[in-house]
Structure formats: structure tokens, C-alpha cells
Amino acid sequence: MLHTLELSTSGRDEMRDITREVASLIEKSGVQEGTALIYCPHTTAGIAINENADPDVKHDVILRLDEVYPWEHPQYRHMEGNTASHLKSITTGPSQTVIIHDGKLLLGRWQGLYFCEFDGPRRRQYHVKIMKG
Numbered sequence: 001m002l003h004t005l006e007l008s009t010s011g012r013d014e015m016r017d018i019t020r021e022v023a024s025l026i027e028k029s030g031v032q033e034g035t036a037l038i039y040c041p042h043t044t045a046g047i048a049i050n051e052n053a054d055p056d057v058k059h060d061v062i063l064r065l066d067e068v069y070p071w072e073h074p075q076y077r078h079m080e081g082n083t084a085s086h087l088k089s090i091t092t093g094p095s096q097t098v099i100i101h102d103g104k105l106l107l108g109r110w111q112g113l114y115f116c117e118f119d120g121p122r123r124r125q126y127h128v129k130i131m132k133g
Helices: 019-029 055-068 085-094
Strands: 001-006 014-018 033-039 045-051 095-101 111-117 123-132
Touching: 014 055, 014 085, 019 033, 019 111, 019 123, 045 055, 045 085, 045 095, 085 111, 111 123
Parallel strands: none
Antiparallel strands: 001 123, 014 111, 033 095, 033 123, 045 111
């Protein structure tokens, strides 16, 4: 089962919690055992699993990514001026795979799924592939 979801991001750097949306798709699918692949088809955004209990974690992650990949650098050549967003998306990666057990995402106690926007605001899509097994 493949699902395509859309979202609008509000800023250049944003980590949007998508855990509930993905969990809802799994519940509706009826799959009790399997995997969910969450995939981002964009070169300036990614998918991550990280803590979702303390909102300061998102702030700190974005802060550090900005330090590692600054928006301005004298040696950047990319014409669009968003080299930093490409580097950040390479770091987070385009996808995450999560085990489905007893009809639920098998995430750790503090974990959540994030759509990571690095070049917003934009209208974005991500795909969720739910597989039995």
C-alpha cells in the first residue's frame, strides 16, 4: 500500500512531526506485522527519527546543522544559493524504515518521525509504503 501525503512548511529550516499521520495510515491499513518505509522525494528535505518529547531538540538540531552547513560560503557554486539545504538533506537522508508490530510503529519511547524541511517555505510531499511481513 503506497500513500502520498502533502504538507506545507513555514520556514527555511523546520522539523515537522509526522508520527501521527504515519501511525494513522498503518492503523487504517490493518497491517499487524510488517514495515513502513517513509520516503521524501525532494533534494532539499529529508526524513529523520529523533526525540519528540522536548521541542528544544528540534531547535538544537537545526542550530547545529546551520553551524555545520552555513547558508553563505565563499566556495559554494550552486546557482540557486541553497547548497546548505542539499547538504542537510544528505545528512538526514531521504527515508526511514520502521517496523510495524501489533499494528503499531515500533518506535522507542521518545522517538518520533520527522519531515525535515531545509529550503522552505514550500509545499511538499512524502510517501509511505506499508508492507506486510
